[in-house]
Amino acid sequence: MQYNNVWDYRHSAKEALTKEAWDYLEGGAGDEHTVQHNRAIFNQYSFRPKIPSKIVDKINTDVSILGIKRELPILLGPVSPLQLFHSGGERAQVQGASDANTVAVCSGHSLAKIEEMGSWNGRKWLQLYSTVDAAHNYEIIDRACRAGYEALVVTVDAFHKAIRDRDLKNSFKLPSGIGFGNYPVKSYRADGSIELLPLGWDDLTSILEYSEIPVIIKGVLSPDDVKLASEIGFSGVVISNHGGRQLDRASTTLDVLQELRGVSRNGFDIYIDGGFMRGVDILMALALGASAVFLGRAYVYGLVVAGGSGVSDVVSILMNELTNAMRQIGVSSISELSSELLTKNNCTFTI
Numbered sequence: 001m002q003y004n005n006v007w008d009y010r011h012s013a014k015e016a017l018t019k020e021a022w023d024y025l026e027g028g029a030g031d032e033h034t035v036q037h038n039r040a041i042f043n044q045y046s047f048r049p050k051i052p053s054k055i056v057d058k059i060n061t062d063v064s065i066l067g068i069k070r071e072l073p074i075l076l077g078p079v080s081p082l083q084l085f086h087s088g089g090e091r092a093q094v095q096g097a098s099d100a101n102t103v104a105v106c107s108g109h110s111l112a113k114i115e116e117m118g119s120w121n122g123r124k125w126l127q128l129y130s131t132v133d134a135a136h137n138y139e140i141i142d143r144a145c146r147a148g149y150e151a152l153v154v155t156v157d158a159f160h161k162a163i164r165d166r167d168l169k170n171s172f173k174l175p176s177g178i179g180f181g182n183y184p185v186k187s188y189r190a191d192g193s194i195e196l197l198p199l200g201w202d203d204l205t206s207i208l209e210y211s212e213i214p215v216i217i218k219g220v221l222s223p224d225d226v227k228l229a230s231e232i233g234f235s236g237v238v239i240s241n242h243g244g245r246q247l248d249r250a251s252t253t254l255d256v257l258q259e260l261r262g263v264s265r266n267g268f269d270i271y272i273d274g275g276f277m278r279g280v281d282i283l284m285a286l287a288l289g290a291s292a293v294f295l296g297r298a299y300v301y302g303l304v305v306a307g308g309s310g311v312s313d314v315v316s317i318l319m320n321e322l323t324n325a326m327r328q329i330g331v332s333s334i335s336e337l338s339s340e341l342l343t344k345n346n347c348t349f350t351i
Helices: 005-014 020-025 033-044 091-101 116-120 135-148 165-169 203-208 223-232 253-262 279-287 295-331
Strands: 045-047 063-065 068-070 074-076 103-106 123-128 152-155 215-220 236-239 269-272 292-295 340-342
Touching: 005 020, 005 295, 020 165, 020 295, 033 253, 033 279, 033 292, 045 295, 063 074, 074 091, 074 152, 074 295, 091 116, 091 123, 091 295, 091 340, 103 135, 116 135, 123 135, 152 203, 165 279, 203 215, 203 223, 215 223, 223 236, 236 253, 253 269, 253 279, 279 292, 279 295, 292 295
Parallel strands: 074 103, 074 292, 103 123, 123 152, 152 215, 215 236, 236 269, 269 292
Antiparallel strands: 045 340, 063 068
16 A cells, blocks of 8 residues: 555554554543644644745755754654554664654653663653652663663653543553563552652752753643743753643643743743644644654554554655645745744634
């Protein structure tokens, strides 16, 4: 089969997975309004193309990530458990990211050991979930630094178990052999899940001061949180509602992006996730002030179908769509983008 877009990969992924695995991937909290709104929000924005000041053949997609020029405004966000979707798991994610010349943000809930993932070729960041064993959290940071991860992504929006109707209806449990490779026994609940510890600003500041690598906070939607993170010295935030998987009726990320960019200092990275399936979606986020976009479900569709090569192909498809859209609106580099290229309308239909 020829895969022309992410939706093609999604169609094949649905056919390949069991109903339980598919519902786990696609499902969200409650009535899944947030999952739906993460896609519908893109329909509320339209581009206003302009006549370019000069015609150029080459499109420049360079962005600054952690102060370093990178060619792609796309990163592979943390998803777990990847073995549920492909036997290659985290290795296939990292391979796909490396082949696409981007960053793999490895999940804190990975099956593979931190050191094993760190030894694979490619640029990697590590997600940190805070457990009830505080000493273990700092041990994770030490291991990440020693293993060569470039940054730490601390997730703050998933400490409490979500109510996901699809999983409850399916009596979903992780298959035997798929679990968490980096947690001590004391962190496990009786049902096999991990007991996480909510983090306040004192805890986050301690992590920032302890870490030898840049720290980014993931799961932020409030301007007060972005402003404080920027002032304290974090390297950035990921605007995220956890793909609609934690709190139904949470704000959509694209809708708050411009406001959150406005309260941060210069040089502060603002990443975003939530429903990105097309290159034009990514272009909208960049025009509204995002430093780069985290993919989630989109690259997992490629993973299901073709492992690491499917992951890299999804990134390639999105980059081709992105550069084409940039030509269509009359810009030749990401630096030329601004919110003036967009208009917001009242269209609310869902894709």
